Amino acid sequence: MKYLVHLLLFVLLSNGSVTASNPQESADVIIYGGTSAAVTAAVQVIRMNKSVIIVSPDKHLGGLSSGGLGFTDTGDKSVIGGLAREFYHRIYLHYQEPASWNWQKQSEYGNKGQGTPAMDGNERTMWIFEPHVAEQVFEDFVKENRIRIYREEWLDRDKGVIKKNNRITGIKTLSGKTFTGKMFIDATYEGDLMAAAGVKYRVGREANSEFGEKYNGVQIDVLHHGHYFEKPVNAYKKEGDPASGLLPLISPDPPGKQGEGDKRVQAYCFRLCLTDHPENRVAIEKPAGYDSSQYELLVRVFKTGWTGVFNKFDPIPNHKTDVNNHGPFSMDYIGMNYDYPDASYEKRKEIIAAHETYQKGLLYFITNSMRVPADIRERMSKWGLSRDEFKDNGNWPHQLYIREARRMNGLRIMTENEVLGNKVVTQPVGMGSYTLDSHNTQRYVQSDGTVQNEGDVQAHISKPYQIEYGAIIPKKGECENLLVPVCVSSTHIAYGSIRMEPVFMILGQSAATAAVQAIDGKKAVQDVDYEMLKKQLLKDKQKI
Template identity: 70%
Template sequence: MKLVSGLIAIFFSTFFVSTGFSQTYQADIIIYGGTSAAITAAVQAKKMGKSVLVVSPDKHLGGLSAGGLGFTDTGNKAVIGGLAREFYHRLYLHYQQDSAWKWQKREEYGNKGQGTPAIDGENRTMWIFEPHAAERVFEDFVKENQLEIHRNEWLNRESGVKMENGKIASIQMVSGKTYSGKVFIDATYEGDLMAAAGVSYHVGREANSVYGESWNGVQVGTYQHRHYFMDSVSAYKIPGDPASGLLPEISPNPPSKNGEGDKLLQAYNFRMALSRNPANQVPFAKPSNYDPARYELLARVYAAGWTETFDKYDPIPNLKTDTNNHGPFSTDYIGKNYEYPEATYARRREIIKQHEDYQKGLLYFLSNDPQVPEDVRKEMSHYGLAKDEFTDNGNWPHQIYVREARRMIGAYVMTEHDVLGAKAVPQPVGMGSYSLDSHNTQRFVTPGGFVQNEGDIGVHPKQPYSISYGTLIPKKEECTNLLVPICVSSSHTAFGSIRMEPVFMILGQSAAAAASLSIDGKIAVQELDYQKLRKVLLEEKQVLEN
């Protein structure tokens, strides 16, 4: 009977229904989230002698770093220091073992990375890896540092954050559990704790006029990657006939004027782990709600002569790929995530399921539909879902790629001027180097009746740039004991560069160092002496400036 009641409680907790059971926990630092930033923050807090609790909505730790994004967006790897570099070093050690190469010989791997060798023997780092290997590293961090992780705990976003005198006193989960601490860190991709604490934030793209930028706002006609319709493809079910109606996956709403702001978000997708080894494959199944008509646009792209299907089937060890979006119609589910940041947990689950159904249908379409060129279908026959990845989730990634959700409007707002080197960045706590990278935000009909995508940009900084401590902290009048290392204070276009997993690990570590020093000084996080923080970060081998 006890077992049955326990299973019932777990079931309802999973679906965000309070059981009425209440427990209270305390620690110096409460970290909400299970991402890579959450774990590096927890390790750093422990290193500085603080008690810490990680309250994670997720069962699996590491976020995207353990959720399929194994082909790391490194940018300039020289600026990746501290615990982030330790993470990639541990992956290097893992792949030095013969036992790590179950499905492929090491010498057959090829060593291709994103602008860098995958296996960097000189620096003893591994930048390309399998999801399960990354998750193991995060779990090793937990075990070695004796971190206390409370998994599958979801913040009561309506009334669970208790504020006292401008500080977060405690947070309550939908399970009824309550956590009190001296400093809190929101290490989620969504910024749920930040928002529930009443901290200012933005969703969508600011107008260029807000921060005097060039690459924010609507970007119709900006084609900096190859994720747009290069040929004239009719948007209508009957080509050229508006009366026949729009094809699926096209918005009927025209874009705003270039440079104007909107509430639209760059597209999400799943970074899939696919296998080329027949012994380690799960075939692409036909979804129960499969409708080939929703992929008609892709068929027309093929008919126009497009041949880049496999350009982002990037190799990771053991004959697997980190498969990402590529082209005008691919795994990005454009325009279907706008509600996500502010949505209820139930609605988010629906949105995530819609993305999953879309991508699984796309895989089946690519593998089976006669409108797909025969050479593509033949090549797809060599792939399947990796059988040894995400084994408790039907071999499907447990983390959707939330490329952007809420962004704090904090003590300092990073903009493209900071990223592109047009101004000096005060009080650096880490560095970034990736391009201003946004995926498409909408798919629309041109005045001529053709389909086109909008929102994709890729502008490269001349050199790595510093990230300010002010991006991690709210305005003092809003909250004095919160740090936010993922949904940082930045414009949409600056966040396009900052939003890389190595950077999140860096900022998580720096946030925890700041939290610990603020506790030591019994001061607001906004009052912290930067020189004290800088000293600690340099001792921890963080890279702060060029």
């Protein structure tokens, strides 16, 4: 009988997910979230000989890394180390197998990445990939390390965090399960565990004056990257007639003054995996709730001569593409996510559904409306959803791109000054290098009656920067055993650079390392010996 019990336990752990009758489970480290950071954190805990449980509200692992963002935002790849680099190495190994190229020959793939080749033979890494390939790499990490995962377990945000003496002792999920541990890591895009634990956080944009920044706050005088109305487009239903009312998706509110703070959140979208391969293509269908009037503004943009619909159909292997927002009216559902960070689960589901309807409707409109220029309509008709991606979700991505939600108000706050190298970081646990990147936050009416977008910033960074350890931990008076590697402590505009998937993987590993050292030293995370932490990070090939 004892042998059978051990065999059953081995089978459960090997499958990478657990269904338990026991309502309480324990481990040294409890990780809440199913993102790329959650997986790298869990692997690091195991490799440091501690026990771990991932409590994931998601069914699928990897967040955006497996949810459509296959054209990786990397910046300077030389600062990506540790488990993050191992992830991209495993992607490389996958695409070295001839069987991986089922819709396209490897020799036909253009090898285009963001400024560098997608496939780096010298470094044996690959930065561009299909969603299902990324998900399989994460699942392989879980299986190889026998990581316990409870999927589709949602934190009880009202009364699900149990604290004693300023430490979390356990968390409860809506299903009634309790997970107890010594250390906790919030690896969600939303920061739900952090917030429920009473840790203070920020939502929206800080005024430039608060931290001496330039690119934070309202940016009505900054027009970057082509994501704005370059030619005049009237905002009213009847052109030139304010009494006729605004076209859909234009805010009636004033945009605010240059540089002042607000509670607006940069736009979300789904990163779509489309294909033009006939055998793998699923036709774009009219979504339930489709309303063609929602795209009237796009018709007016076309009339100005704009033709950039396909400028962010970035190629990934096997005749597929990672589709991102581009231009004045595109995949971003601008202004429709302000409530998301603090919203209930039910309200978030409504917001996510609205984004799905908007983007499906946009694809259908461009493909079918006779008001779309014929050449664009014809080209769009050759694209469809990829039949072999997101099979259990109608070939639609399972993860909305939550570019920004809550940001912890932690022990240290990363600002654009640290990112741009104007302020020294003293205890680095990882590095970033991507552009200061914020998508638009609002679409408003200018004084002349024309429409404009606001909030898009693309500010160049001259060299990689370090990320403070204090940015992934709360203030000691709020919680002593929580680390937050995704909703890090930063200003809106600094987060615009930090918020890249490779960085989340890096910070997930670093958070786990600190958690284990805090356990071994019987310390609060704020009291971890940084020199010991640094030594372990370097040993594990992190770049700091």
